[in-house]
Amino acid sequence: MSKPSITVIDSPPELLSLAPSWSELLSASVSDSVFLTWEWISSWVESCLGANRRLFVLAFQDKGHLVGCAPFYIETGHGMLPLRTVRFLGGPEGGSDYLDVVCRKGCEREIADRLYDFLMGEGRQAWDLLHLQDIPAESVFLLRFLNRLDEEGKHAELGCKAFCPVTSLKGLRDGWPAAASDGCRKKFVRELAVLEREGGVEHTVQMVGPSCSELESFFSFYERVSGRSGERLRPILQGFRNRRAGNPLRVDTLAVDGREIAALLHFDYKNELFLYLVAVDKGFNPRISAGHLLLGKCILSALEQGYGSYDFLKGDEAYKFHWAAGGRRTLQLRLWRKSPAGVAAAMWGMARQAGKLLLR
Numbered sequence: 001m002s003k004p005s006i007t008v009i010d011s012p013p014e015l016l017s018l019a020p021s022w023s024e025l026l027s028a029s030v031s032d033s034v035f036l037t038w039e040w041i042s043s044w045v046e047s048c049l050g051a052n053r054r055l056f057v058l059a060f061q062d063k064g065h066l067v068g069c070a071p072f073y074i075e076t077g078h079g080m081l082p083l084r085t086v087r088f089l090g091g092p093e094g095g096s097d098y099l100d101v102v103c104r105k106g107c108e109r110e111i112a113d114r115l116y117d118f119l120m121g122e123g124r125q126a127w128d129l130l131h132l133q134d135i136p137a138e139s140v141f142l143l144r145f146l147n148r149l150d151e152e153g154k155h156a157e158l159g160c161k162a163f164c165p166v167t168s169l170k171g172l173r174d175g176w177p178a179a180a181s182d183g184c185r186k187k188f189v190r191e192l193a194v195l196e197r198e199g200g201v202e203h204t205v206q207m208v209g210p211s212c213s214e215l216e217s218f219f220s221f222y223e224r225v226s227g228r229s230g231e232r233l234r235p236i237l238q239g240f241r242n243r244r245a246g247n248p249l250r251v252d253t254l255a256v257d258g259r260e261i262a263a264l265l266h267f268d269y270k271n272e273l274f275l276y277l278v279a280v281d282k283g284f285n286p287r288i289s290a291g292h293l294l295l296g297k298c299i300l301s302a303l304e305q306g307y308g309s310y311d312f313l314k315g316d317e318a319y320k321f322h323w324a325a326g327g328r329r330t331l332q333l334r335l336w337r338k339s340p341a342g343v344a345a346a347m348w349g350m351a352r353q354a355g356k357l358l359l360r
Contacts, residue, residue, distance in 0.1 A: 004067055004107075004114050008123075009057035012045060018059065021066040022102075030105050030140055033098035034248070034269040040096070041071055041089050043239030047232075048093045052076050056086060056126065058118065060103075060111050068111035070101045074127060081341040085129045092133075094236050095276070097164055097313050097330065099134045101141045112144035116152070119337075128342035130335040133161050134314075137329040149335070157334040157349075162314035165324035169303050169310060177299060177310075177323065184322035188296040191288040198285065199257035203297040207247035207268075212238050218251045221263050222279035233277075254294040262290040264298060273302050274311045292319060299323060 009015050022038040034040060049055065053075050060068030071090070077083040090096030103111040119130065135142050149156050171178040176185055195201050208214045215237060219230040241249050247268060254262040261284045267274040280291040299310050312320040314330070336346040 002062060004060040004062045004110060006114065006118050006123075007059045007061065009059055010055045012042075012049075012055070015042060015045065015055065015057060018057075018066075018069070022069060025066050025069060025104060026102055028104050029102050031098070031100040031102055031136070032270070033100070034267045034274060035090050035094075035096035035098055036071065036100065036102055037244065039243035039248075040094075040236075040240050043236050043243060044090050044094050044096070045073075046239055047235040049073065052078075055089075057089070058115065060114060062107075066104075067107050068101065068103045068114075070115060071099075081344050083129055083341045083345050084127050085131050086127045087131055088133065093232050095233075095314070097134050097162070098136055098328075099132070100136065100139050101145075103141050108140040109144045112141055112148055116145065116148045120152075124337060128337050128339045129345055130333070130337075133332040134330045135161075135333065137331050139331075142331070142333070145333075154335065159332055161330045161332040163316050163327055163329055164314050165312040165316070165320040165327040167299065167310045167312075167324040169299070169307050172303070175303075177303065179325040180299075180323050184296075187289075187322070188293065191293055192296075194288050195256060195285070195290075195293060202255045203294070203301070204253045204255065205301065206251045206253070208241050208249035208251060210242065212241055214251050215241070215249065215265075218263050218265055218277075218279070221253075221260055222265075222277060225279050225281045230277075252294060252298045254290060254297065256284075259284070262294040264294055266298075271306070271308045272311055273298070273307055273309075274313055276313065289319070292322065295319070295323060 009018065019038045019042070026032050026036055026038075045055070053073050056072040056074045058070040058072060059066060071088060072086050073089055075085045075087055077085070088096070088099040090099055101111065101115065119127070146156070146158070167177050167179045169177055173180075192201070206214045215234070219234060222228070222230055237249065250266040250268045250273070252264045252266065253260055261281045263279045264275060265277040267276055278291060284290060302310055310323070312324060312327070336342040
């Protein structure tokens with residue numbers, strides 16, 4: 001592979017033109033994720049790219065073919081030295097997990113080297129801080145990029161970002177996921193019996209249709225029982241649903257005698273279910289956990305339907321580990337440029353860490 005060329009995509013129409021090649025590239029990479037699909041990224045751009053943010057998508061091409069894509073934007077802060085931070089499209093709004101620089105499999109080293117050369121060369125005047133979050137710990141691109149930083153003697157800060165519990169639906173034990181503990185199974189059976197004495201129990205699965213009415217019903221319940229607003233998430237999810245072919249969003253609900261008591265919103269992507277949002281009516285029968293019961297219903301139905309895994313996404317809440325024994329770690333990378341704003345931000349960060357150490 002020769003040294004790839006770089007094109008900077010800085011407008012939504014240019015991003016639109018990348019759609020077919022972006023999707024092909026993602027499927028040919030080892031970092032394939034629902035949060036890196038063109039449909040999710042473009043929906044986030046449409047909803048969240050504000051006045052202090054501008055597109056900074058880097059398209060890597062070799063002999064006219066797309067071999068890599070860095071889905072970035074630059075956020076400019078305020079103050080005397082406004083910090084220009086390079087971030088992944090998809091965050092922080094939207095709660096995207098598993099973000100990465102997308103590389104055609106086998107081209108990760110070349111893309112990492114070319115990105116480094118660009119950021120330190122012709123693109124160096126555009127940024128002060130590279131802050132990449134939610135990169136899978138197993139990212140091959142990240143490994144190659146860190147190796148290049150080490151070779152060049154550059155200082156970067158690498159830290160843990162989140163943990164995403166995952167349960168495999170392939171290894172079974174008595175018809176249950178192998179990771180489900182005995183206590184989890186007993187709790188499910190016991191509480192389901194309690195719930196059935198309350199009345200008719202119904203688990204409903206709905207794929208979100210073009211009208212997004214199922215999504216609206218979910219958010220109506222979510223806002224009522226959680227007290228949180230779905231205003232920022234609605235347009236991203238609606239845009240994703242309308243752009244993505246098939247049925248990429250699924251809503252599971254649990255009802256007793258027609259009264260909805262729990263609802264889960266999932267991504268359905270490449271034979272995996274991803275738990276995105278949870279809504280539970282905690283005022284209904286404090287003797288049971290409606291969320292635990294609905295999770296069990298979802299996981300057992302996913303088993304029957306042949307899904308490969310159930311991903312709880314980021315968060316170490318205890319209820320997730322009733323069903324999952326392991327998962328995936330994500331990382332965050334910070335790299336400061338030697339610009340006035342970059343140096344000031346790095347010094348401020350070190351001062352804060354020193355302060356925390358002295359206060360212990």
